[in-house]
Amino acid sequence: MSAHLPPTQGPIPSSLAAGDAKRPPTANKLPGGGDHHHHPKKPGPSAAKLALASFLGVIVLLAADVSLAGAGAHRRLRRQYLHYVTSGDAHRASTDGGPPSWLSVPGYSNFTDDLLARWLAPGGAPCRDERTANISVAGLDAAAGRGEATELAAAEIHEFTFWAVDDAGRRRCLGGDYFEVDLSGESWKSRPPVVDRGDGSYSFRLQVAPRFAAGEFRLTIVLLFRSFEGLKFSSARFKHRAELRRIPLLFRPGNASLPALETCRAVDFEREAWSGRWTRLARNDNCEEVDAAGRYRCLEPEHQCEAPWCEGPLGALESNGWVYSAHCSFRLFKADAAWRCLDRKWLFFWGDSNHVDTIRNLLSFVLGVTDTSVVARRFDAVFRNPSGGPETVRITNVFNGHWNMSMNYLGLQSLRNRGFRQLLRSYFMSGDRVPDVVILNSGLHDGCYWTSVRAYAQGAEFAAQFWSGVLAKVRARGRNMPKVFYRTTVATGGYARDLGFNPSKMDAFNGVLVEKMKQHGVLTGGVIDNFDMTFPWHYDNRCNDGVHYGRAPARLVWRDGKIGHQYFVDLMLGHVLLNAICNG
Structure with missing residues (x-):
């Protein structure tokens, strides 16, 4: 089970995306290279108009990109995120019915540059400047609100996305919050890896081996610092440390099994x-x-x-x-x-x-x-x-x-x-x-x-x-x-x-x-x-x-x-x- 990120921008019109506002009528080639049009009702657009449409399409795409995270950092973050959710057998196991494999964290490229770019990302819009007060966890909040435990299959990797929201419940569109996430059961304790997608949403993955699936688990999410404030020199002044969620989970052992771990080489x-x-x-x-x-x-x-x-x-x-x-x-x-x-x-x-x-x-x-x-x-x-x-x-x-x-x-x-x-x-x-x-x-x-x-x-x-x-x-x-x-x-x-x-x-x-x-x-x-x-x-x-x-x-x-x-x-x-x- 996974909760996916809804688009932050409306779909880009296909005409702009393709740089082709109107398709010209079909042209028949004549001997000698001449074009003979069969009585078109409207003339086709000029080359200048096509170029202008293409240019506007690029501008729309760049504006959507920059509005999310600023500069080129968002593109790198997006590539890292796609690497995270599509890397290796772990993702394939959850999508094509193949055997489960162990959850892992991919390597990061340009870690320092991306961190600095995200830290220095400009504000200028309410969704960027408002402070995180709570989160919205799709796929888990509904059951937890009814006092019920969400059931998940053991061995499989389950991906969830949550959004940072402000005091009014509006989604933020900038990352930088530091969340402590803990998954604990009677015989299991782990730190689910969290990905800051740079646009106010965060993704994490859960996995429990069938051997330890008995009993109730707790998924705890704590907001320790907001807006990169934990990186400040005097961080104690900015601590937030609010427990935002303690969600009950049950893992069904099922028939799935994980590959046996090998001794480290x-x-x-x-x-x-x-x-x-x-x-x-x-x-x-x-x-x-x-x-x-x-x-x-x-x-x-x-x-x-x-x-x-x-x-x-x-x-x-x-x-x-x-x-x-x-x-x-x-x-x-x-x-x-x-x-x-x-x-x-x-x-x-x-x-x-x-x-x-x-x-x-x-x-x-x-x-x-x-x-x-x-x-x-x-x-x-x-x-x-x-x-x-x-x-x-x-x-x-x-x-x-x-x-x-x-x-x-x-x-x-x-x-x-x-x-x-x-x-x-x-x-x-x-x-x-x-x-x-x-x-x-x-x-x-x-x-x-x-x-x-x-x-x-x-x-x-x-x-x-x-x-x-x-x-x-x-x-x-x-x-x-x-x-x-x-x-x-x-x-x-x-x-x-x-x-x-x-x-x-x-x-x-x-x-x-x-x-x-x-x-x-x-x-x-x-x-x-x-x-x-x-x-x-x-x-x-x-x-x-x-x-x-x-x-x-x-x-x-x-x-x-x-x-x-x-x-x-x-x-x-x-x-x-x-x-x-x-x-x-």
Whole structure:
């Protein structure tokens, strides 16, 4: 089932569209090239009139185009949207009766240019200048208004379109609103991908695997920011955060099935954006409180995953059954397998303080290292297998929130410090070795430093050029090229959803930097979409303190007033990193 966008303009008259107001009478060709007309009742239009009609037709088309989004941005947005709704087997499965396939997000071209063009689109008309107050969701509002749940078939992809409307219920004709969309059931949580079509309408897609279709689902739509205001420097002043819909849904299992997910390979990390889901494969209802160490050890450590959602010990996540999968599924590593993968490797991290948590959790929860006191904003250390094996791994972390590691809120601007650039180069220019794997991250600090998207794009260009130059020097030295990944910045949670590093801004900044890094050939390994992984858990502070998802467990009062907190989201990231590192 899908709701389609009604046309915003009336149909263009076929005569104007064809540039032919009146068809001239049929002309018979005579020998010698002369035309002999058979007594026409009216003379045909002159060439000048035909040219004028054609010209007017072009003007009408251009006016309709410009009135929707301004300049050439609308055309690019329209192409992207058509790519989204017609890409791959997913769309064909919903239109020609073929077997369903997994929902995915297509890659975007000209991300930065389109974002800037939409952000700067002119107003000048009520439908552009009025503020969004509500939405109209065709295909879902009617049943929800009657208090009924809409029934959808599991496995299939269902596309819906909703319109932003003003206080008077009139449709807006300009995009830029940031909506948080959540699809949740008892054993399912996902972020349906949303497309801003640039004309006041937005499209999203829903899909639930039959294995998890039991029970009622909730589709929640929150308007977090309006008119690109989440991208402003002081975004807290513009927060809207209104829950506009909580729609009940039922998914019928039916006879359809989805292709089995395969364990992620190296090529799977080439996707710029993921569309994953968290599924719950087991549950211990007696595990409601943390233990003395502040940990949720609800399942046996060796409790195994259920194929095809993951492979390995599900209990190792300490999530009480939750696990993340995307266009592929992930292997959860035991300590011995992780050590075999990492043996004699050198891992280099550059990003915000979330890297510190992830490294510590990887060492503690996966590799079994008990002394992690060395893990800090900036460190370079070799760790040995604590079980007595010969394996070692070198890990380097350089905090990028500021060139001075005791300070904050510079982000990519830290690269403007000459000494900081020299420090980073030194790890790649000295000695016979360079890091085997590099994990880059823009970071939350950028949200507090850069005054606009345009300024950030300039900083991202500088950063991409810097890292491209580092790799060029590695290549010139004849060293093996490292696998370089970009780990997208988290979706800040709870109270932090309104601040300078809000999800709207970090979502945009992630897209800008990924594009710049790819343009300069930096991402030799690919992308790890931590934004998509964290988004389903960012609505409150149960799994985060606002800006970190991996704080060490502790039997202490957490930000939401409860004892202890959930930390499995960052543990999942650690295993995803191992999947990326250990493939090829």
